[in-house]
Amino acid sequence: MMNKILFLILDLDGCLLTDDDYCLPYLKQPYNCPYFDKKSLNVLKDVCDKYNTKLILSSDWKHRFTIEQFNEILAINHFKYQIVAYTPDHYKLNPDSSSVNYYETIRASEILAYVKENNIKYWLAIDDLCIGHLLPDENFVRCRTEVGLCEVGLKEKIVEKINKILLI
Numbered sequence: 245m246m247n248k249i250l251f252l253i254l255d256l257d258g259c260l261l262t263d264d265d266y267c268l269p270y271l272k273q274p275y276n277c278p279y280f281d282k283k284s285l286n287v288l289k290d291v292c293d294k295y296n297t298k299l300i301l302s303s304d305w306k307h308r309f310t311i312e313q314f315n316e317i318l319a320i321n322h323f324k325y326q327i328v329a330y331t332p333d334h335y336k337l338n339p340d341s342s343s344v345n346y347y348e349t350i351r352a353s354e355i356l357a358y359v360k361e362n363n364i365k366y367w368l369a370i371d372d373l374c375i376g377h378l379l380p381d382e383n384f385v386r387c388r389t390e391v392g393l394c395e396v397g398l399k400e401k402i403v404e405k406i407n408k409i410l411l412i
Contacts, residue, residue, distance in 0.1 A: 248410050250295045251367040253331065253355050256303035258372025258389035260284045277308075280321045283394035291402055292325045295410070299327045302355055302369065306330040331358040352378035366409050370402065382408060 254260070260280045291297065301314065309317065315326040331354040352375040359367055369379055372389040385402050388395050393402075 248296060248366055250297050250406060250410060251300055251359075251362075251364050252291070252297050253300045253302050253358065253367060253369040254288075255351075255371040255373065256301065256305050259370055259387055259392050260288065262390055262392045277317065280318075280323070281392050281394065282321075284392035285321060285323050287393040287399045287402075289323065289325070290399065291406070294403070295406060297325070298329075299325055300329050300331060300358060301327045302331040302351060302358075302371065304335075306333065307335075329358070331355055332361070348373050348375045348378065351375055355379060368402070368405055368409060 261278060262281050262284070292299070301311075305314065311327055311330065318326060334350050334354050334357065351371065351373055355369050355375075356379070358364070368383055368385065369375075370385045370387060370393070372387050372392075374386065376384050376386055382405065385398070385405055387393055387398055393399070
């Protein structure tokens with residue numbers, strides 16, 4: 245189990261940051277962003293502790309921070325694991341960019357491109373966007389924006405999918 249590397253492709257808003265987190269105190273400059281949801285971070289930590297995991301960020305936050313800066317934000321949030329890469333940026337302004345479907349299509353295409361470009365065999369994407377119809381079902385878990393990764397039963401669903409992916 246531990247020799248197989250699992251690539252966990254993670255969104256931020258709605259997964260590690262819930263709606264309520266934006267009402268809490270913010271990190272000081274230079275980051276000026278909210279603290280992450282502690283319960284959601286604990287779920288992610290438990291998953292990372294259990295598996296040989298590499299974290300990939302698919303969030304739009306890749307437009308705001310470098311990987312190094314994002315990892316500093318994770319450390320400030322007392323999270324020991326680090327992001328190793330971002331998904332590619334397929335965002336292009338066009339007349340359809342205001343629709344939710346546009347963002348869903350872009351996010352899914354970025355995830356699939358990262359998987360293909362890096363020849364990844366074992367991966368799971370977690371997002372609050374409705375992109376399950378654009379990704380293989382066995383490689384996607386959707387969380388609810390208002391509760392993030394600490395949604396009741398979500399950790400078990402993540403672990404179940406990972407076990408199937410890794411053939412455990």
